[in-house]
Amino acid sequence: MTTSVPFLPWNRPSLGQEEEAEVLDTLRSGWLTHGPKATRFEEAMRSELGVEDAFAVSSCTAALHLALLAAGVEPGDEVITPSLTFCAAPNAIVHCGGTPVFTEVDPVTFTITPNAAEQAVTSRTKAIVVMHYGGQPCDLRAFRKIADDHGLVLIEDAAHALHASRDDLRAGSVGDLAVFSFYANKVMTTGEGGMIVGRADLVQTARLLGRHGIDSSVWQRHGKHRTAEYEVTVPGLKYTMPDITAAVGIQQFRKLPEFTARRTLIAGSYDRSLAGLPGLRLPTVLDGVRHGWFLYPVLIEPVGGRTRDIVAARLRDTYGIGTSVHFKPVHRLAAYRYVDCHLPVTEQIAARQLSLPCYPAMTSTDVQRVLDALHTIWA
Ligand SMILES: Cc1ncc(COP(=O)(O)O)c(C=O)c1O
Structure with missing residues (x-):
């Protein structure tokens, strides 16, 4: 039997007039790059997740790279992570000069097991990147305790898990840092995009590194204070989310x-x-x-x-x-x-x-x- 109905794809985004209107508003506003809409999107995520700070970026991969840099991962450091995950976290670990240490997952939830992760801790371990497989969070309480007991930075790769929770803990609100993906197939999308949330000091470091290492945003300089003055305080990267993208994110997040x-x-x-x-x-x-x-x-x-x-x-x-x-x-x-x-x-x-x-x-x-x-x- 061959079907004559259209192919049903594995995934397709849901976008409507609200996203169209918000994007049009941005296009007509004259401000396209990371500015007021990105700030609105960050604030919506920050307050709903109950985290200290949020920074909207160009992808979850960018957010992972910034998270690992902010965590201080450098050559010689080990970072514990599942192997049953997307390559983005291991790739970012390697780009920081770190070594991914792949550990086992639970046969029921497919999420990284606390025991395996704890057994993998050595004197070189700097961080653990957990991943909430498919939208089911890992054992957040157990991982918080392991990170605290061993002095490690806990990073939640919550690319699959925006809106998920476990034991009344919202995915993305327990790690020192957490990252989300708004890639086209995710639970909400901006086409490409991501968010890094968590402890204020670490997100502020990520923000600095994600805008070239410049001490203020372009919106703060030109949009608000009408000044071209800036300083580069650390060699950074360019990972900011543009306002056109954030406009889609604001409306998707509401839905x-x-x-x-x-x-x-x-x-x-x-x-x-x-x-x-x-x-x-x-x-x-x-x-x-x-x-x-x-x-x-x-x-x-x-x-x-x-x-x-x-x-x-x-x-x-x-x-x-x-x-x-x-x-x-x-x-x-x-x-x-x-x-x-x-x-x-x-x-x-x-x-x-x-x-x-x-x-x-x-x-x-x-x-x-x-x-x-x-x-x-x-x-
Ligand atoms: C678990 C996980 N982390 C990170 C990513 C990377 O997301 P992005 O495409 O936004 O960089 C993905 C993408 O599918 C993913 O599944």
């Missing part, structure tokens, strides 16, 4: 609760309909977790002629449905194969994991289409 509610509904439909299919393991949400549902990650056991890759190919080629894989473990990527590590749980998950479409732009017909296709494949 986030509604987006999460829709994602949760879709996840619930998948849970109910797919439970009991042999060899298909559905995501487990721990008690006390508000899941952000960036991903709906299933595991497919290689039984009954069905492997993850066969199911993904059938969904794509026969039913016109896109899926994705999160992730190829970083220690298996060409740039990292030199790293010596033994991560059997990570490898098991990575060989079986498939992300089903789960996003607010999906209609109930789209959801039913995915369910029907999977039931037929499993028949």
Whole structure:
């Protein structure tokens, strides 16, 4: 059977008239770069997360780089991180001259385990970068304690987890620093973009480093004080988020609760309909977790002629449905194969994991289409 309906992508952003109007307002304002709209977006995130400070940047990768620099990671330092993650954090660690130390994840939540992380601490460890896989936060309380006990900087890679919480702790509010992604496929988007939030002293360092090391922003100099005077106090980089981008972010952030509610509904439909299919393991949400549902990650056991890759190919080629894989473990990527590590749980998950479409732009017909296709494949 080949479908004649349009391809259902793994992900698609939800943008509306509100974002269009805010961008138009910015275009007409005469101020396009990091300025009043970026400040508004930062303030909205800061106050909702209850953190001391926030700085809007060009991507989550930029935010990770700044976070590690602000944490003082330098050559010779080790940084603990899962391997079951996107390459952005390990890449940024390497660019600071640090060494990523890949540690094991929990077989239920796929998030980095506190025990494995604590066992990996050495006298050279400077920081831990945890990652809230798919929108389910890791054990935030345990990681806060490990960081405090060992004098480490805790960085939350919350790229998947804006709006998620665990044990009444909001993802992004527990680390010394946390970073978010607004890449096009994330729970809210600005196309490309990111935010770094956390302790005021560290975010202020990140802010300085992210605007060339200049002691004031262009908006402060030219927009507000009409002066061209500036000083470079440290060699920095250019990572600021432009106001055109922040305009989209302001409106997307307002819609986030509604987006999460829709994602949760879709996840619930998948849970109910797919439970009991042999060899298909559905995501487990721990008690006390508000899941952000960036991903709906299933595991497919290689039984009954069905492997993850066969199911993904059938969904794509026969039913016109896109899926994705999160992730190829970083220690298996060409740039990292030199790293010596033994991560059997990570490898098991990575060989079986498939992300089903789960996003607010999906209609109930789209959801039913995915369910029907999977039931037929499993028949
Ligand atoms: C866990 C994680 N961290 C960081 C990033 C990088 O985000 P960005 O594309 O905004 O740099 C991603 C992107 O998918 C991610 O999944």
